[in-house]
Amino acid sequence: MVEAINDAFHVELARDDSVMVMGEDVGRAGGVFRATAGLRERFGENRCVDTPLAEAGILGTAVGLCMAGWRPVCEMQYDAFSYPCLDQLITHVGRYHWRTGGGMEFPLVVRMPYGGGVRAPELHDDSPETYYVHTPGVKVAIPSTPADAKGLLAAAIRDPDPVVVLEPKLIYRTERAEVPDGEHVVPLGKARLAREGSDLTLVAYGAMVPLCERVAEALAGEASVEVLDLRTLKPLDEDSLLASAAKTGRVVIVQEAPRTAGFGAEVAAILAEKAILDLQGPVLRVTGYDVPYPYWKVEDAYMPSVARVLDAARRLLAF
Amino acid sequence: MKVAPGEPDLRRVIDEEREVEGLGEQELLDLYRSLVLLRTYDERSLVYHRQGRIGTYAIFWNHEAMQAGSVHALADEDWIFPSYRESAIGLLRGIPASTILHWWRGHPAGWWNPADYNVASIAVPIASQVPHAAGLAWGKKLHGETAAAIVYFGDGATSEGAFHEGANFAAVMDAPLILFCNNNQWAISTPVEAQTRAETLAAKAAGYGIPALRVDGGDVLAVYEATREAVERGRAGGGPTFIEALSYRAAPHATADDPRVYIDLEKVEAEKQNECVGRYERYLRRLGFLDDARVDEVKTEALETMKRGIAEAEAEPDPDVGLVFEHAYANPPASFARDLAELRRVLGGERG
Numbered sequence: 093m094v095e096a097i098n099d100a101f102h103v104e105l106a107r108d109d110s111v112m113v114m115g116e117d118v119g120r121a122g123g124v125f126r127a128t129a130g131l132r133e134r135f136g137e138n139r140c141v142d143t144p145l146a147e148a149g150i151l152g153t154a155v156g157l158c159m160a161g162w163r164p165v166c167e168m169q170y171d172a173f174s175y176p177c178l179d180q181l182i183t184h185v186g187r188y189h190w191r192t193g194g195g196m197e198f199p200l201v202v203r204m205p206y207g208g209g210v211r212a213p214e215l216h217d218d219s220p221e222t223y224y225v226h227t228p229g230v231k232v233a234i235p236s237t238p239a240d241a242k243g244l245l246a247a248a249i250r251d252p253d254p255v256v257v258l259e260p261k262l263i264y265r266t267e268r269a270e271v272p273d274g275e276h277v278v279p280l281g282k283a284r285l286a287r288e289g290s291d292l293t294l295v296a297y298g299a300m301v302p303l304c305e306r307v308a309e310a311l312a313g314e315a316s317v318e319v320l321d322l323r324t325l326k327p328l329d330e331d332s333l334l335a336s337a338a339k340t341g342r343v344v345i346v347q348e349a350p351r352t353a354g355f356g357a358e359v360a361a362i363l364a365e366k367a368i369l370d371l372q373g374p375v376l377r378v379t380g381y382d383v384p385y386p387y388w389k390v391e392d393a394y395m396p397s398v399a400r401v402l403d404a405a406r407r408l409l410a411f
Numbered sequence: 412m413k414v415a416p417g418e419p420d421l422r423r424v425i426d427e428e429r430e431v432e433g434l435g436e437q438e439l440l441d442l443y444r445s446l447v448l449l450r451t452y453d454e455r456s457l458v459y460h461r462q463g464r465i466g467t468y469a470i471f472w473n474h475e476a477m478q479a480g481s482v483h484a485l486a487d488e489d490w491i492f493p494s495y496r497e498s499a500i501g502l503l504r505g506i507p508a509s510t511i512l513h514w515w516r517g518h519p520a521g522w523w524n525p526a527d528y529n530v531a532s533i534a535v536p537i538a539s540q541v542p543h544a545a546g547l548a549w550g551k552k553l554h555g556e557t558a559a560a561i562v563y564f565g566d567g568a569t570s571e572g573a574f575h576e577g578a579n580f581a582a583v584m585d586a587p588l589i590l591f592c593n594n595n596q597w598a599i600s601t602p603v604e605a606q607t608r609a610e611t612l613a614a615k616a617a618g619y620g621i622p623a624l625r626v627d628g629g630d631v632l633a634v635y636e637a638t639r640e641a642v643e644r645g646r647a648g649g650g651p652t653f654i655e656a657l658s659y660r661a662a663p664h665a666t667a668d669d670p671r672v673y674i675d676l677e678k679v680e681a682e683k684q685n686e687c688v689g690r691y692e693r694y695l696r697r698l699g700f701l702d703d704a705r706v707d708e709v710k711t712e713a714l715e716t717m718k719r720g721i722a723e724a725e726a727e728p729d730p731d732v733g734l735v736f737e738h739a740y741a742n743p744p745a746s747f748a749r750d751l752a753e754l755r756r757v758l759g760g761e762r763g
Contacts, residue, residue: 112553138553144583149542149576156546159490159525160554179573183536184543191532194738195524229739252741281744327744 094264096238096271097127097203100245101165103275105135108163111249114141114150115167124169125205125264147173151180151202155188158198165249171206171258172215178223185254186229201248205261207299207348208385209395217385219298219349224256225325225358231255231280232325236263236301238271240323243278251280260299267302283329285336289318292342292405295333295359297322300346300396307401315409325355333359334367341372342408346396351379373411376404418613418625421657424632425694431632436700438483443695444709445479445503446631450688451713452499452508456515459721460666465515469495472662473629476687477593479503480634481561481654484642490551492531492544492562496593500563504528508720513727519734520727529558537598538568541577541590548586548645559587559645561638567598569615570606578651582619587645589638590621590653593628595660600673616653628656629687632694661686732758 105111113128119142122129131140143150147168154164168174181202188198202224208217224232231253235241241259248255286301287308292315294304301321308317320336322328337343343363345356356377363375378396386394424431434442453472459465471478474496482491482503493500499511506528514521514533525531531547534540544562551558568574569592581588594612596603609615616623624641626633634656641652661682663670670679695701732754736747 144576144579146576146579148573149545149580152539152542152573152577153546153549153580156543156548156560157550159531159543159547160550162550162553176572179536180539180542183539184534188532189741190738191522192524192738193519193522194741195522196526197741231740327746330746 093235093238093241093259093267094125094127096242097245097259098129099271100242100276101128101131102134104246104249105131105139107275110161111163111165112139112141112157113165113167114143114154116143116145116169118142118167123167125261128167147176148179151177151185154200155180155184155198158200159196163199163249165201165203168202168204170216171204171218171220174202174204174220177202181224181230182227186227189253190229197252198254199252200254201245201257202254203245203248203257203259205264206258207260207262208391209262209299211388211391214385214387217391219347219380221258221325222349222354224258225355229254231327232258233280233323234258234260234297234325235323236260236267236286236298236321238267238269239276240278240284242271243276244280244323246275246277247280250277255280258298262299263302278323280324281327281329282323283332284321284323285318285332286321287317287319289316289340291315291317291340292344292409293318293320293336293340294344294346294401294405295320295322296346297325298348300348303396303398304346304401306398307405310398310402311405315405317405328362330362330366333362337363337367338370341370343371344376344378344401344404344408346378346401348380348395350382351377352382354379373408376408378404418623419611420625422624422626422633422637423630424636425630425690426627431636434632434635439695439698439700442479442483442631442635443691443701444712445483446475446688446691447709448502448713448716449475449479449499451710451717452502452511455714455717455721456512457666459512464721464725465512466517467666468515469498469665470662471496471499473658473682473686474593474595476631476691477591477628477634477656477658478563480631481589481591481638484635484638485559485561488529488556488558489642490529490531490544490547490558490560492534492540492547492560494534494537494540494563494565494568496565497563498533501528501530504530506530507723508716509723509727512720512724516724518724518727519730538564538571538574538577540564541568541574542580545577545581545584545586545588548581548588549584552584552586557646559589559642561589561591563591563593565598566592566594566596566603566612567601567606568592569612578616578619578621578653581651582621585648585650587642588651589641589645590616590651591638592653592655593658594655595628595658597660597664597670597674599664599668600670611655613653613655621651621653623653623655625655625657628658629685629690631687631691658682
């Protein structure tokens with residue numbers, strides 16, 4: 093997946109002179125995950141910029157760069173290191189277009205590796221999507237396949253609004269698949285049916301999508317399971333969600349973020365508001381817990397697992 | 412690069428009876444017009460607030476010299492990043508008074524497109540605009556343009572992380588940025604001694620490798636001269652400059668504040684006696700560029716501008732509820748149209 097992200101950068105920077113990449117260690121090192129490898133050499137130090145270690149400064153400066161006509165793509169080195177940038181995101185990035193009466197656009201991208209399961213030190217494992225989704229004026233995309241990682245990043249770069257792209261680092265190197273060559277754009281706001289089924293829908297995004305596919309596989313012969321990959325959390329593809337719920341009548345939402353007011357709660361609320369007559373049972377959630385992300389000797393117990401999702405699916409099927 | 416710590420003494424022009432090279436009678440009078448316009452805007456706004464015609468208002472009385480002096484040292488291509496203390500600074504770039512009054516009236520007609528005036532939106536969270544200005548100055552430089560940027564903030568802002576990150580970014584990127592600190596010695600009720608252990612705020616600049624100038628903030632010509640020096644340095648590739656303009660806040664922080672419980676009223680009185688518009692007026696009279704008739708003419712002109720401004724603002728109809736949704740996104744989600752339709756239906760029902 094990380095090679096697909098790098099490919100997207102090479103294509104988009106070559107396509108549009110106003111696109112620039114900035115962040116900690118993105119230039120000389122090519123990023124700690126190598127997502128920006130080769131960009132500084134190919135496009136120069138002004139279009140792939142090693143910044144001071146200052147997440148709020150990176151995003152705040154990007155606001156000014158937009159005003160000067162640039163399309164900055166800001167890397168936050170890790171999920172939990174992005175929190176200082178929330179200040180700028182909430183107070184300015186999501187508001188500036190509105191504040192100018194639509195006069196100026198702020199086509200910036202914030203992207204970061206996110207999520208757990210990688211045996212990393214504290215604060216390298218968070219799933220912060222709700223903070224971003226809850227911020228008016230920004231959009232949020234999360235790929236689960238290499239092709240989508242390339243296509244959603246390209247869409248984010250081309251979008252006139254600020255877009256946050258969260259990249260599931262658990263599958264950065266494990267998800268390997270063909271990626272379209274050259275320009276490849278996956279439109280924001282369109283979910284992907286990762287697997288078709290008729291008895292139950294697993295709704296997921298990011299690293300939880302391949303997990304749900306394994307669950308569907310494990311249930312083969314027992315039930316026909318659909319897996320819906322949301323791909324964009326905001327704007328959400330409600331039509332695809334409601335269509336799948338109407339088809340199967342049973343929905344389990346899987347997210348690795350803490351449960352309370354997590355994105356799964358939003359999905360469940362939409363189903364309660366708009367799909368109540370289609371549902372054959374309660375909407376269930378399999379999530380992380382409302383605790384700090386655990387140290388890695390015990391992280392597997394926190395992360396939604398095949399066993400936990402299977403358990404929820406079977407409970408719902410038996411309801 | 413070696414940078415000396417900020418100057419200990421304040422630069423002055425008016426009290427030293429000096430003249431600023433390159434400023435003739437016309438430029439000096441233009442500067443006076445700007446000062447009076449800002450002063451009039453501020454004094455009228457306080458009245459409008461008391462009359463219930465605008466909302467809460469951040470007073471900038473006696474900050475006019477810092478604002479007009481620095482703006483006059485800029486070229487039109489240079490960008491201004493105001494905080495709420497500089498809410499009316501755009502008047503000096505042609506933003507209509509009605510637009511700024513709308514902002515304080517909570518009406519979306521108070522929006523403007525920064526690119527039309529090279530004046531960014533008014534920043535409310537303290538110091539949060541500093542990185543924007545750093546990014547703009549850096550971004551212009553990357554495009555090979557010569558434009559500089561100036562960002563305004565108060566003494567309290569130098570305690571904020573955003574100030575630090577923005578100043579450091581600008582310094583590292585050699586961005587042509589003027590960090591203009593209006594040190595009026597109070598952040599609402601917190602005195603500057605409670606913000607920092609540094610002897611001066613200018614001293615902080617050395618840590619970023621940025622040169623710093625200190626000026627008498629009530630001396631419009633000293634402000635002008637210092638800003639011009641900073642802009643020239645920035646344009647020549649010398650990077651950012653920090654300017655500390657010192658004054659003593661002689662008015663409340665805002666209309667909702669009563670400073671009598673915390674401020675030194677003797678110092679306020681002394682500052683009022685030496686307020687910046689009168690100081691400059693007396694200077695121009697000594698030079699023979701200003702007489703009673705000219706003073707009246709300039710004041711009348713400014714009052715007319717405000718009269719027109721408030722009349723235009725009050726003539727503006729209330730915004731349509733569609734503006735709740737409009738402009739939140741350049742490319743809005745489909746749900747907005749549904750939400751707006753439902754809102755209109757419910758509001759329509761209420762009216763019926």
